Amino acid sequence: MTLPAPDDLLQNFRLSYQAREIYRLLWDNQNRSFTMREIRERLAEIGTQEQLDRRRRELNKYFEIAHVRSGIDTSYQLIGVKERSAEADRGISERDRAAVLRHGRCAMCGRTPLEDGVKLQVDHKIPQEWGGSDALENLQPLCEECNRGKKNLFASYDEFAAEIRAAIAHESVHVRIGELLKAFGDEPVRSDILGMVASPPGDYQEDWQKRLRELRVLGWEIEPSRRKEDGRSVAYYQLKKWEPWPEGNVRQEIRRRERKRGY
Secondary structure, three states, X not given: OOOOOHHHHHHHOOOOHHHXXXXXXXXHOOOOOEEHHHHHHHOHHHOOHHHHHHHHHHHHHOEEEEEEEEOOEEEEEEEEEOOOOHHHHOOOOHHHHXXXXXXXXXXXXXXOHHHHOOOXXXXXXXXXXXXXXXXXXXXXXXXXXXXXXXXXHHHOOHHHHHHHHHHHOOXXXXXXXXXXXXXXXXXOEEHHXXXXXXXXXXXXXXXXXXXXXXXXXXXXXXXXXXXXXXXEEEEEEEEEEOOOOOOOOHHHHHHHHHHHOOO
């Protein structure tokens, strides 16, 4: 599908003004990529750094954008238009929005509008850029502060969006975890990202860490570590060795090997 001209975006795409201007910049320069620093320098008059970072991610809903790594910088280049279903374009209904917000408490920090003066927002547990839908089970209430922190964290993993979408799509929790670790190569993966992929809406895993440890039965080697971030300790997992998936049901094969070893 041909990339639409910037002035045509209002007709078919629900985008903010800032997102449309970022698109215009990328569309006018389709033969090159831009870092966020360059985007902010070009468009400083239309928004703050945080606003522009968020609005650039807004384009991921409709467009294929290449992520090009160079040292510590990532640059972005407009590639094409994503195929989207009519259902995906309907957005969150007012009924679902009310259902998500009715409990009146942030799902992350527990604060409420009445007691703490926070404003609640509807958040996608799995971001839409990573394949998350507008279905009710993928929505949760978050206060503005928690929602902003989550979006900033997840945005740092945008370059792995395709791999994360592919991992979430697997039926087996063991395969979801393993394929995500493989996609990150020798880079450690945060536990909250692993937990999200291991336990997507509709397939809640009460103890996904146990499923992670069970991969050792298949010959996998996974090294845990912890880092101090924003005053708290965060768990990471790094894949050191992996083996091909066994034929058939992975969970059943793990149980078979455990029984054979007398576990």
